[in-house]
Structures are given as C-alpha cells and as structure tokens.
Amino acid sequence: MVTVAVVGMGTFGCRVVNELENTDADVVIIDKNRETVESYKGKVKDAYITDALNDSVLRKTLPDDLDTAVVDLGQQLETSILVTNALHKMGIKKIIVKARSDEHGDILKLVGATDIVYPDLDAALHIVPMIVTPSLYNYMQVSEKFALAEVSVKEELVGKTLAESGLRQKFNLNLVAIRSSQEDEYQLANNPTMILEEGLLLLVAGTTEALHKYMEKAEQQFTNKKSAFSRMFKKKISTAAQAAKTVAQKTAASAATAASTAKSGEGL
Numbered sequence: 001m002v003t004v005a006v007v008g009m010g011t012f013g014c015r016v017v018n019e020l021e022n023t024d025a026d027v028v029i030i031d032k033n034r035e036t037v038e039s040y041k042g043k044v045k046d047a048y049i050t051d052a053l054n055d056s057v058l059r060k061t062l063p064d065d066l067d068t069a070v071v072d073l074g075q076q077l078e079t080s081i082l083v084t085n086a087l088h089k090m091g092i093k094k095i096i097v098k099a100r101s102d103e104h105g106d107i108l109k110l111v112g113a114t115d116i117v118y119p120d121l122d123a124a125l126h127i128v129p130m131i132v133t134p135s136l137y138n139y140m141q142v143s144e145k146f147a148l149a150e151v152s153v154k155e156e157l158v159g160k161t162l163a164e165s166g167l168r169q170k171f172n173l174n175l176v177a178i179r180s181s182q183e184d185e186y187q188l189a190n191n192p193t194m195i196l197e198e199g200l201l202l203l204v205a206g207t208t209e210a211l212h213k214y215m216e217k218a219e220q221q222f223t224n225k226k227s228a229f230s231r232m233f234k235k236k237i238s239t240a241a242q243a244a245k246t247v248a249q250k251t252a253a254s255a256a257t258a259a260s261t262a263k264s265g266e267g268l
Contacts, residue, residue: 001024001025001026002023002024002025002026002067002068003025003026003027003028003063003065003066003067003068004020004025004026004027004028004066004067004068004069004070005027005028005029005030005062005063005066005068005069005070006027006028006029006030006069006070006072007030007031007058007069007070007071007072007073007083007087008030008031008071008072008073008074008076008080008083009029009031009033009036009037009040009072010072010073010074010098011072011119012072012098012117012119013029013031013070013071013072013098014036016070016072017029017040017043017044021043026045026063027043027044027045028044028045028046028047028048028061028062028063028066029044029046029047029048030047030048030050030058030061030062031048031049032049032050032051033049034049037049046061046063048061054082054086055086055089055090058083058086058087058090059090062090066090066092067092067093067094068092068093068094068095068096069087069092069094069095069096070096070097071083071084071087071095071096071097071098071113072097072098073098075100077100077104080097080098080099080104080108081107081108081111084097084108084111084112084113085111085112087112088111088112088113089112093114094114094115095112095113095114095115096113096114096115096116096117097113097115097116097117098117098118098119099116099117099118105118122141125141126139126140126141129149136149136150136151136215137150137151137152137182137201138150138182138203141208145207145208145209146205146206146207146208147205147206147207147208147211148176148203148204148205149203149204149206149211150201150202150203150204151201151202151204151211151214151215152199152200152201152202153196153197153198153199153200153202154214157196158196158197158198159195159196159197160195160196161192161193161194161195161196162175162189162191162192162193162194162196163192163193165196167202167204171206171210171213171214172206172207172210173204173205173206173210173211173214174204174205174206175189175202175203175204176188176189176203176204176205177189177203178194178200178201178202178203179200179201179203180199180200180201181199181201182201186203189202
C-alpha cells in the first residue's frame with residue numbers, strides 16, 4: 001500500500017486527495033485552514049492543522065513509511081521552497097510540487113523536488129490546440145516533441161481501409177483507438193481492413209511536427225491560411241508560458257532568497 005502526504009490543500013492538492021479516495025492509498029493531509037482540514041477528516045488516514053513551515057513540524061506529523069509527498073501551497077512561493085527542501089532532507093523519494101512558473105520550478109528542483117506540476121500551463125496547452133484547430137477534438141502533450149491527439153478522418157482518407165490510408169507511412173502517426181463520437185467509449189483499432197468512415201474520430205500518437213502536418217492539410221478544407229496549429233507549435237514559448245515568466249520576474253528575488261536559506265539550513 002502506498003502512503004501519500006499532501007502538504008497544502010490548494011485547488012490542486014484537494015483534487016489529488018479526491019482522486020486518491022478511489023484508491024487504497026493511505027493519505028495524510030496538512031494545511032493551515034481548519035475548515036478545509038475538517039472537511040476531509042474521515043476521508044483520509046490523518047489530517048493535521050498546521051502551517052507546516054519547518055523540518056521539525058513535518059517530521060512530527062508525517063509517517064516514517066511515506067512514499068510520496070505532494071506540495072500545493074498556492075501563492076506561497078518561499079514556503080513551498082522551504083517545505084520541499086525539508087521533505088528532501090527527510091529522505092522522501094518522490095516529491096511532487098505545484099509551481100507557478102518555469103523559474104519557480106527550477107528552484108524547486110534545486111532544493112529536492114522530483115516532479116514539477118504546472119496545472120494552469122498544462123490546461124492551456126491542452127485546450128488551445130482545440131480552440132485554434134477545427135478538426136482537433138482532444139489533445140495531450142506527452143513530452144516536448146510527442147503528443148496524443150483525437151482527430152477527424154481527412155477527406156482524402158474517407159472510404160479507405162486503415163492499411164490503404166498510409167496513416168503510419170505517409171503521416172508518421174500511429175492509430176491507437178477510434179470512436180464514432182465524443183460521447184462513445186474508445187475501441188482499439190488493430191484491424192488493417194477497418195474502413196475509415198466520415199465522422200469517425202481517430203486517437204493518434206506521434207510527434208507534434210507530424211500532428212501539425214496532418215492538421216495543416218486537414219485545415220485546408222476550411223481555409224487557405226496556414227494552419228493555426230502549425231503556427232502555434234513553431235513558437236518557442238507559448239502565451240501561457242510568457243505569462244508565467246512575467247509572474248516569475250516579479251517573484252524571482254524572494255524565491256531565490258528562500259532557496260539560499262534552505263540550502264544554508266541543509267548545510268548546518
């Protein structure tokens with residue numbers, strides 16, 4: 001059984017706890033908001049009301065067999081850095097921390113975070129491609145160069161079998177699953193004689209470059225302009241990332257001070 005601690009019950013922290021309710025994990029929560037903590041009592045193994053600002057408090061409240069810690073301290077950048085460093089010094093192997101910006105995330109990694117989560121940026125990267133591309137129905141960026149996407153069948157492929165379509169050979173995309181509408185469940189697509197019908201939705205995997213080439217050609221059915229999907233992924237930094245960077249510039253000085261304090265404490 002996995003033991004998980006959630007330090008800070010922000011929006012992300014609460015969502016993690018809610019999802020963990022559906023598993024057999026032992027969950028410990030720590031937050032300074034009494035109302036929030038009280039609302040989760042009975043749903044988690046242990047719930048503590050404390051600021052969780054230092055090493056001694058965390059050592060007293062967290063179990064020795066802790067596998068994973070999730071940190072969501074909202075706008076408290078300095079506190080999240082100090083808490084992350086304290087968890088690292090406790091020897092916790094997996095520390096997942098919510099960050100507000102790339103710079104904040106870089107500092108968190110320096111003081112011990114193993115995984116950084118950017119909920120707002122991740123949501124923007126998921127939604128924006130669907131906004132700017134008419135024939136894109138779902139999208140998930142898996143890494144910098146790889147993604148999963150749900151797309152419609154291109155006009156030139158309608159009526160062809162999967163083998164005849166050249167989806168892999170011509171477009172460098174792998175078909176994972178299909179469904180008739182967004183309300184239906186996915187079905188595995190492993191039959192090369194399957195007919196690609198108009199209106200069928202394809203869940204495909206490939207590089208972002210392969211995806212935007214497929215979508216660019218598909219969009220020519222709607223417009224003569226260059227693919228918005230293509231333009232977006234040729235940008236080195238998305239609008240969401242630019243906004244995050246602006247926020248980071250305003251808080252970099254205080255965050256750097258906190259990181260220095262945490263490192264100094266570690267060396268004592």
